[in-house]
Each structure stands twice: as structure tokens, then as C-alpha cells.
Amino acid sequence: GEDVEQSLFLSVREGDSSVINCTYTDSSSTYLYWYKQEPGAGLQLLTYIFSNMDMKQDQRLTVLLNKKDKHLSLRIADTQTGDSAIYFCAESILYNFNKFYFGSGTKLNVKP
């Protein structure tokens, strides 16, 4: 139950909304996270959601969690060229808070 899967690429036009999807398999997840990685840099925490929540909104970012389908999404409203990066989904597990499982990342390309 440690698979976290994401599509590899997403391309959108500036000003459109982006939706990045993630599926996970472990039903004992506690938190689900979204990180952003710009070229040559580390992972920047964007937002995270507790697994008993359905939705969290933070400015242009909306996280939706469908626990039944084990599906997590990150919506970026009014996408800007500065949002071009790789986005990682991750989960932590109820019985082991120091264990994190990461997806392989979705590369978002924002065209001007």
C-alpha cells in the first residue's frame, strides 16, 4: 500500500486553471501533501490536507481529496509562467509518522 502515482506531464496556457492528479493506495494515510520543485532546487511545501478532510483552499490553490477513490488533486487557479515546475504528491502513514511516500512528480509547463 505504498504506491503514489501521478501523471508525468501537464501543459496549460497562462491564465487557465491547472489540475494535477494523484492516486495513492494506503488507506491508513494521515496527511497528504503537495510539494513544488523548481529546476535545480529542493522541494517546497505548498499545502497539505488531513485525510479526514475533503477540501482545503489556500489562495490560488485548492486541494480536493476523495478518500473513497484514494484520489488527491491540486488545482491552481489563474496559472502563471512562474508556476512551471514539477509537483509532487506525498503521503504519510498513520502508524509511521516518519515514513513518507512520494509520487514521481508531474511536470507542469505553462505556455505564455
Place this chain on the structure above:
Amino acid sequence: DVKVTQSSRYLVKRTGEKVFLECVQDMDHENMFWYRQDPGLGLRLIYFSYDVKMKEKGDIPEGYSVSREKKERFSLILESASTNQTSMYLCATKGQVDSPLHFGNGTRLTVT
């Protein structure tokens, strides 16, 4: 804001050299981690530490060791660097049980 500082952004070493990667955090976090990131393989945990002088092996500890003499500093040591250790190395910290990982900016190590 959590600040996680990795001492070098880029490092070039020769095969057989002993290499030290340093990570310092300013948030008094108990938990510190070393990951490596490779294309197609995602993030893989090398070692983590949950307290001073305490460490646990991650998924790929072979060829690495760590040192945590002070709470704020976690060092990754490559005893005898090899070309297959060329990678991006990411340090992360974590506070209390339900807090996320916070990453440094990464060290891109090339072993020639």
C-alpha cells in the same frame, strides 16, 4: 519559516574520495532526513535521525553513513564515493508527529 540549509549547491568529487554533505536547520526539529533524487527513481530515503546521535536506515543506506552530534546538524557521509552516487541529495526536517517535511535546496553531487 523553517530554514534548512545545505552547505553546497554543487559538488564535484573524484571516485574514492570521502565526501561530507552538511545540513543545518534552525527550527529545533527532532527529525532530520537524507534523500537522494534520481530521474525515473523519484525520492529515495537514505537515512533519518529522530534525535541527537540516533539514526535509522532508510531504503538505500548502502555506501552511506550519517552523523548527528548536534540537534541542528545532520551530515551525510560517503566513505568512498563512486560514480553511481552521482545524484541530487536533499536534506529535510520534520517537527512534531503531524508536521510535514521541510526540504533544503539540495546538493547536486557529481562523482567522476
